[in-house]
Every structure is written in C-alpha cells, then in structure tokens.
Amino acid sequence: MIHTVKVHNNNNINMFTVESGKNLLDFLRENSLYVSTPCGGQGTCGKCRVKVKGLMKEPSEKEKTLLKSLGDANDLRLACYNTVEADIEVYLGYSDKEASIVTEGIEKNIDIAPLLGKKSLKLDVPDINDQKSDVDRIIEAISLFSTKDSGIASSIVSGTDKSVDYITMESLETIRELPKIIRKDYIVTVISYEGKIIGVEQGNTEDKNYGVAVDIGTTTIAAYLYDLKTGNKLDVYSTLNPQGKYGADVLSRIEYTNKSSSNQLEMHKIIIDSLNKIIGIFEQNNGILREYIYSIVFAGNTTMMHFLMDLPARYLALSPFIPVTTRMYKVKSSELGININKSGLAIVLPCVSAYIGADTVAAVLSSNMNKSDEIYLLIDIGTNGEIVLGNKDWMYSCSTAAGPAFEGANIQYGVGGIKGAIDKVNFTDKLEYHTIGSEKALGICGSGIVDAVAGMLEKGIIDETGRFIDKTEYSPENDSLGRDYIERLEEIDGMNSFILARREETEINSNIIITQKDVRELQNAKAAIAAGIKVLIKQAGVIGEDIKKVCLAGGFGNYINISSAFKIGLLPSDLNEKNVVSIGNAAGAGAIEGLLSKYNLDEMETIKNKIKYVELSAMVDFVDEYVNCMFFE
C-alpha cells in the first residue's frame, strides 16, 4: 500500500509516495532530507526529531523516554522509531540546526607559492629547420624562460636550474590535446607541478588561478576559496557534513562502512558530492569557473581523510588502531571524483595516527609551534581531545576520548553550538546566561556547560567530588548562596538538578536543567583532557611553567571561558591562564596556508614526522592521572 508524505522543510514543501511500513528515517535519508542522527539511527540519541501531522502508531516506551526532554511539544516524534502507516505531513527543522562554525582561525602573512604554477609562453612556430615535437617545444620554451629570467618564482617553473630533462610532461590526456592547443596562436599557458607539466591551456590564462582549502570536520565542512595569483580570500562556505546521517561520531560511520564495500563507497561519495556542490556555489557566487581551480587542500581527522580517499577505515576503530595510511597524498582530483580543472590536484594533508589527524597537523602549523623555540601546548577539544605539546625541535601528541559532552551530547539538554544554545553562564548575585544569537534558550552547548559547572562549583552547589549538595542542607536565610540559586535546586526524576533556564524563558517550553548525571559526564570529559595534558607534560620531561603558550583550537576552544576551564580543571592549574589563547579554526587556517604555499605543505610533512604519538590506552600513568583529574581541585 502506498501513502503520500508531504515534507515541510524550511519554506519548501515536497510530496512523496512511500510504501506502507517504510521506516521514516530511512525515507528521509534516501531523499536527502536532513535530520540529525548522532547515534547513526540506532535509536539511542533522541535527536532525529520531526513534527508529524496525521495518523501514527503510538510511541514505544523507549521513544517516549527519549522524547521526554522535549517538554510539551507532543506532536514531535523520532524518525528512527517510526514507520509510515498513513498519509502524513512531516515537518523538519526540529533537529539540531546547522552549526555556526569558526572559519577564521589565525591568518598569517604568507608568501604566495602555490604547489601548482601557471606560466604563459609564446612558442616559436615550427618549420622544416625546427622540427621539435609539440611536447619538446613547450618544455624547451619553459626551460629557456626559467634560464633567462632567474627571478622567476620556483612555484611557477619547478625544475629551475635543472636541465631540460628534469621538466617532463607525462599525462597522455594533456599530450593528446597539444596539437590543437598549440596551433591556435602559439600562445599557451602551462600548469606545472614539481617539474612536471600537468596541463596546457590555449592562450594566456595566467590571471585565472584559484584554489580551495577544506577542513572536513566530523560535523561541519568549512571551505575557503582563494585567488592563488593574489593570495586573496574570495569566499568562505560552511555546511554540515552530510555523512552525519550515518552517525554523529566517527565510530558509527566507520561501523556503517564496515558493513559492505558499497557502504564504504557511499560514505566516500557523499562527501565528494558535497564538495562538488560547494565548488559549484563558489563558481556562482564569485563568477569563476571550476576549470580554473587547480588545487584543493584537505584537512580533517584521520577517519575523514580515509573516507575522502575511499580507504577502508575498519582498523581505525579496532585496537591497535591502525590507519591504512597517514601520509600526505597529492592525487589527481579526478581520481577522487572532485570536479575542478581536469589536471587539478587534491592534496590530502598528512595524519599522525588513527586519532591524531591532518586537522591537528594543520593546526600545529597554524599555531606556529613548529617555528617556536618556546614550548607550546595545542588543544583541540571535541569528542576526542587532540593535544600536542612541543616546539620547533620536538613534539608529543595524544588523543583522549573526552566523549561528546563538550559537544552537547550525553547532556540532558545539551545541544551543539546552534542558535538558542546557552553558551555563557554568569554566577553573580543572580544567575545570568547568554544564548547564541540571543534567541530564546533551547539547550546548552559545551561552553555553557563548562561555565555552569564552574559556577556551581564556585557557589558550592556541587562539591569537589562533583556531588550535588542536598537542597535540605540549605535554607534561604542561613546561606550566602542567595535565594535565586536555591530556588534553582530541584530533584527531578529522583536526580539532583540545577535549573539553568525556566520553562517560561525557553523556546522548548520546558526547564533547561543540569543534572547530577550531566556533571558526571563533564567530570569524565574534563578528566580525559586534563590527564592527557599531564601525561604529555611528563612524557616530554617539562613542567607546566615551561609552557609559554596554550592554544585552544576549534569552535569549542573559541567560545569557552578560559577562566571557567581552569576552575573545573579542564586546563590543569600548573598552566598559566595568561598564556592561553583561542586560535579558532586552526585546521582550516593550516589548510589555507598549505594551499597558498607549497613550502607549508612540506612543513606539514615535517610536522607529521616530528610528532611522536603517545598511545594513552597503553599507559598506566594515564589511568592514574585520569582518576586524579576526575575531582575538582
């Protein structure tokens, strides 16, 4: 039996015919209709919320429990639990919205020296006394040029100061086109790369030379379009990683790809499709042609890099956590299915290990740790916390499983960094909070949770073990805590909780609370990060005072209140608070630096090779530190 499903998505309404009994989440996925599924559709996260009008089955107990935190919005359902049984209308947009992400990072002055050079040439017209082949005609012209003009940037003509033999043209695809391209007017533009001519264009096209840098986050993709002749940023675009529909975290996605090679290919294709769409948007918005984009540089964690290259990621998720490869690859973009210039290159930045990815390597470059005599500490906090400690001579890294608490998951009212998320909390006389976009509160994001717990700790609402004080221990008269705070203490469903925002102030028509369990989640998360930092410090044989700069990378690092981070012990007290800086999307910034200069690509290879990876799961020290760090100081 066939039903009609009308889907409302922002201002679009689409009609579909669906077979009776079809799982609602499957239906949405198959039609590329986005709902958030951090758990990968396994029925555990309660995030794939949709509003449904029309006849549905009664929700199961499990669905009811998961829906409970949504307050009174009774026509909300979880797509993964439901099937289409009648003609219905489905409203999207009740799931987490597109994240507001940081796409600035640190930008430095970089000498423009892109990996691929372009150089126009005026060729001699062949005659009976000059019978050079088309290939030799071009190679000799560019060699002559590079000899004549010693000032020519090595980025334009690789192979300078070498004999003609060192410049080659190997691609038959390019060679096949030469007779036509040359004979228009004997003016051509060559695209060169490491002594190889990889493309030849008719006429002088030197002015059209673009590149793209991309940071593929597990959650968000951020892409940057640059003019590689001028070094100017032309455009920035960010979007959710569409792989999210197979799970919010890398492990769910790896599990999906393990099931079959077609799943693996699907995971690869979905990201490629998204990249091609972004490139299309760049074309439209900037009046350029993708044929003139010659390189695209990718940062991202090791799993994302595996998916990007269509490598099997299975062993990343299994001890002893073996990547297929961590090296840098410069492959023809067409080999990955990315539609830029047909000779264009996709540069996949190097990783260090299964859980220290190219994003971390790029972030190290961006942080300048690799140029520094002094010791830097770089921390990128997400589901995993990637930590690098070092200077220009040595680097140690580790990755520690913080869990998704800082990203709002596993927290009862946790949300990502979306509009309406409580991102700042102030515990003065009265509690004050701030939401992203100053909209009505609908949840609490990572930086808000850190502020809240720091404040609760300071106010004595929780003790150093993380335990909530008993409300009965307080009376409004006998305490410094103040009436506002005491009234926020409440036992909800048998669990001590603290009300952050009251029902009437919220978008979701429900109190937004921090529960005892939420505090425990945070304790686990911060202990993992702090213990990782301490182990690296010990491993390097330095002390906290030696660390002259602490760089917090990524969106969370940008929003977090540093003082709160110290208060809860996320950052150990032996670090100096004054030395802490937020460096934004350092992974994206590093990818851009690589796009603008091949020397930065080389430098990232050096960084990759310099970083010693410390596997925490193999260390007794780490377990000790982890337990110690569970407490608040």
Next chain:
Amino acid sequence: MIHTVKVHNNNNINMFTVESGKNLLDFLRENSLYVSTPCGGQGTCGKCRVKVKGLMKEPSEKEKTLLKSLGDANDLRLACYNTVEADIEVYLGYSDKEASIVTEGIEKNIDIAPLLGKKSLKLDVPDINDQKSDVDRIIEAISLFSTKDSGIASSIVSGTDKSVDYITMESLETIRELPKIIRKDYIVTVISYEGKIIGVEQGNTEDKNYGVAVDIGTTTIAAYLYDLKTGNKLDVYSTLNPQGKYGADVLSRIEYTNKSSSNQLEMHKIIIDSLNKIIGIFEQNNGILREYIYSIVFAGNTTMMHFLMDLPARYLALSPFIPVTTRMYKVKSSELGININKSGLAIVLPCVSAYIGADTVAAVLSSNMNKSDEIYLLIDIGTNGEIVLGNKDWMYSCSTAAGPAFEGANIQYGVGGIKGAIDKVNFTDKLEYHTIGSEKALGICGSGIVDAVAGMLEKGIIDETGRFIDKTEYSPENDSLGRDYIERLEEIDGMNSFILARREETEINSNIIITQKDVRELQNAKAAIAAGIKVLIKQAGVIGEDIKKVCLAGGFGNYINISSAFKIGLLPSDLNEKNVVSIGNAAGAGAIEGLLSKYNLDEMETIKNKIKYVELSAMVDFVDEYVNCMFFE
C-alpha cells in the same frame, strides 16, 4: 532489401545478412574479416581480392585493369569496387597472406634488471606498541630489507641507500586494498618501480614475473613473452597489424584518423584489441596469468607509437612533420587499455622525429652502435629507409622515402614476403629462382626484385640508365646472353619486359614479369636509400672506408642478397661488402633488451638524445645525390 552473404575464410564458413547496396569491403571490415588493402580502400592497389559466387554487377573498366594481373582467375573481384546485390558466397584468402617475419634479431647476454621489481616481505604484526599504518609497515619493511642486504638488486628495490622517505606508495587503488592483503598472513609481495611501490600482492608471488616486448610494424606485429625472473624467452607470436585495413602505409592510416576523433580512437583501439588478444594467446599457450605480466615494452615507428598512445598523428604527415611527442613514456598499461597486471606499466620507447621512430632507436641499441668506438651504419629498408650512422659518441640519422617497391608494391607482380614469392633469382647459364616455402610462384618480393635487376644489369638486359635493351638488337646466335634469356625478353602492353617465371610454372596461371616500369620503380627506391647514406656520410665528415660495420635491419635486410644490393647500387660502392651483416628484427630485439633491463631503457633515451636528425627534404645535397644515384654504376 536484405541479402545473405556466406563467407568462406580458411575452414570457417559464416553467414551474414547484408543490406542491398552495401559495399563489400565495408562489410568485410565491419565484420573483422581480413583482406589486404594497401591503398586503404581507395580503389588503387588492386589487392582486396575475393572470389565471389553468385550474381554481381559487371566489373568497371578500372576494376578490370586492376584484376588483369591476376591472370585467368575470372571469378576474382576487388571488394572495394563491389556492392552486395544478391545472395552471394565470398571466399577469402586470395589477398596477400600473413607475412613470414623475422622475430629473431640479435640476442645478447643481458643482466636481468627489469624496470619493475618484485620482492616478498614478512611483515611484523601490529600491536599497541607498533601502530604504524599499513603503508608505513610495508615501506619500512622494504627499506629495512634493502639496508640489511646490500646485495639486493637495485631492480628489486629501487631507492636503495636512500632514506625511507624516498620509497613511496602513491596509488590509491593499491592503498585501498592493503588492509585485506596484509592481514591474510602478513606476507606480501611488493611491485616496485623507481622508488615507488606500485602494487602489493598477498603472499609470496616472486616467482611469477613476466613481461612482453612488442614491435609494432606498419604491416606486422611481433610480440615476445619473457620470464623476467630468469630472463628466458617463453613465447613469440606474430600477426598482421589489423590497422592494415585502413591502408598499407602510414599516410593512408593517418589520413583516416584525421577525419574524426572517433576514427583516431578506432585506430588506437584496434591495435590495443590485437595486443590484448596476443596476451590472451600467451596466457593459453604458456599456462600463465596476465595478472603476472607487469610490463610491456613497445617499439615501432613514430606513427605506430602515436596510434598506440592515441595521439593525433595529423602533423606527422604534413610539412614540417611535427610529432606530438618523441619522448619515452612509462604509463599505466590500463591507461592504454592493455590488460596486464592492474599496476603494470606500458613502456613506449622514444622516437627521434616523425620518420625516425622507436623501432630505429631500438635497432641502434640492438646493433651495439651505441657501445662502439668504430663507426657503424644501420639501415632499415621499408617504404621508408631509416638510416643511422655513428658510434658511441655521435649519431646522424635520416629517413628517405624509398616507396613501397622493396615491399612488392607498385611492382606489377610484386608481393610481400609471403609463401610463393620469388625471393632469390640466379642469373647463371639459365635463370633460376627460389620461392619462399618452395611453393609455386605467385609473385616477386623485394629481395627477388633486387636479385632480378642486379642480374638483368649484369647480363646487359638493362643498361646503366635502367633502359631495357631492344629485343631486336639481339639474335640468338651473335650474343653471350644465351637463348634462355633472350626468350624471356618480350614487349607486353607496349612495354619492354623480362619474363621471370612462365605461366605454366606459376600459381596464378600468368607469366610473372619485370617491366621497364618496375625497373624504374626500383631505381627510384634504391637511389633514395643510397643518396641518404651518402648524405649522412658527408654530414658526419667521414668516408666509406671509416665504416666498419653495416647492419641491415628488418625482414628485407635479412633476405636481401648483399652482393645484388651492391650491384644495383642500393648500397654505395664505397662501403665494404665484407662489413655488411643482416641483424634481423633489430627493433624487436631492442625492445626485448629494454624489457629485460631498465638500463637499456635509459640507454635508449640516451640514444634518442644523441641521434641528430637530418631532414633530407630541406637539403640541396640530397637532391643532387638522389639524381646521381638513379643510374647504375
């Protein structure tokens, strides 16, 4: 209207349905039924002979003239002139048969050092203290191996004595397979090439390592299968170049490819298909798998190399004769559509100019000119005569358009080196001749023509200008010529002629004669070669006596009577007859040498760069010499 055509081809009979009015040659080509078409189907060569039973249109005058030389075989027709107008039966096999070609050449003792090496490795099993990526695990293992065992051949592990970084694995296709391949039993075999690992196989497969060398002649393809572990020749196979259906000579074929890019692609695909079939035959005959063939080396003239790589050949045929490229290419065989190991390489040997091809470069290697202190002269006589003069320090080359006389074309009863061709003629008391395979004579091939003209010259049947003596000048009594010879003089169709074989001795039921026109054709041809030799000698500033070895390459060079060649002045008299040797299929031999050792590939690049090409069409000297050489001395 549809007719039935029954085609008899050797012992096969096939039925086809054909639309009324369909050109018979087109029909045969489209069904891959071979008939010889030296003129490319333009109706001028008269070689596309088939026997037809059933109703046909009356032959045109032109067809009649062309059919005339076929004697009494009245049911023979030329396919190109005829259309299918009724149900008919067509018999093939009246066209030139498959050539018997020379596939031996010179073979030398060669140290086996193939371009691609194979090496088996036992890998360490990863654990939590050894988290190297799959790629690094293999690269480190092979690096370790090459450090430990300094005796390892550089052909097996390129990048020896270099740091690990110099060994790379760049192919994503290979990398994607690693997790599975490695984890079977941690024994793998790597295929390496110039410091790159281009393939990884499960288990130890070192013993299975084959390669193929191919000489793509305009007329014939000769292929050689070698075991690259032992250096043993396993098999040889030769077949007609199927591109022959688009013309016997390169110019007709180029013209065909100029018409459209699909024609160009067709010319490419037809040779690739043929190569894949040959590889299939090698598999069957030798019990090997094409997956274990890792390299295939190609020699051939510049046009054949263009077709092989699907390069547009248009400008090879137009002054100033510009190739798209003359360089050596080592490309993935899959890029050309050649089905060997998926990581296998196709090596296209380098050419010098539009008319000095990779076959000549390979022949120079085979001749040892490149190692010689003394001066060698290499001559490969075909439609073009390619001539190289030089030693290890310098080389000059030219290509001279001899026309197809030496290949039997443009000669009234000329045929290729097929069975029944008169290949030797002896002018003693009585004329004696020999045919290939000692079968009944059906024509005369190049070496036979040279013998015949040399003998006619010696006997005074033609004078030093090439003119036939008038039969009336002779009477049987008053002359040394002898009765047998005088009786062979006859005016046929108004032209003085000499009867080589009488109707009753021949297969074709017609006299086989040499006409005045045939002698003129030969004079043109031999003058072109001799003048080329003289120009090169002059260009190099040497004299004939300085030349210590004259190498005749190719099938014609193998069969020709050297003494006759001197008599007619094909080889100038200032060369020493004692220094002349036939070196057989030197192009094929050179390709084999390249297959067996990458150092020979390097050497061929050196030869290519060393050879100075002399463009005869731009030289006044050549025209002078050419006119001089027209006479007999």
